[in-house]
Amino acid sequence: MEHLKRLAEIRNQIERLKVEAEAIEPDAILEGFEIMESEKSRKNVVFNDDNAKIVIQLRTRYDDKNLTVIRLDEDINREYDKLCRSNATAIANSESYLNDIKEMLTEAETKHxxxxxxxxxxxxxxxxxxxxxxxxxxxxxxxxxxxxxKR
Incomplete structure (x- = not known):
């Protein structure tokens, strides 16, 4: 049972280290930006040794809670609803046509x-x-x- 016990200990240590790494990551990111600024480097590599190479990655994120974006979403929804109402007959005909085509496709696939x-x-x-x-x-x-x- 010595190998099972050792494996359990190692896995437990890995999980504790993951938690610790996540806790210090924000400070490490700040440190990385300080290194980039002080070295005026165009490369995003902020640390490199025999153990690891650390690169600052800038991922694009968007704020969908922005008031302008919210208003535009509302305008889009209003316009879409207006188009649905004004084109209701044509949309119904189009949907019927699409359903007919889907039935023909299903029949063709069955024959195939x-x-x-x-x-x-x-x-x-x-x-x-x-x-x-x-x-x-x-x-x-x-x-x-x-x-x-638990700590």
């Missing part, structure tokens, strides 16, 4: 599938499933559940 099926092919597939089932075997592995330690 029928052309690619035979009793012999189905028998071969069943035999294959039986043969593949005969090769079934178990492969050992470990599931490790780490108990998080």
């Amino acid at each position: 599938e029928a052309l690619l099926t035979s009793p012999y092919l189905e028998t071969l597939r069943k035999q294959r499933a039986i043969e593949i089932k005969k090769t079934e075997h178990k492969v050992p592995g470990l599931a490790v559940y780490v108990h998080y330690l």
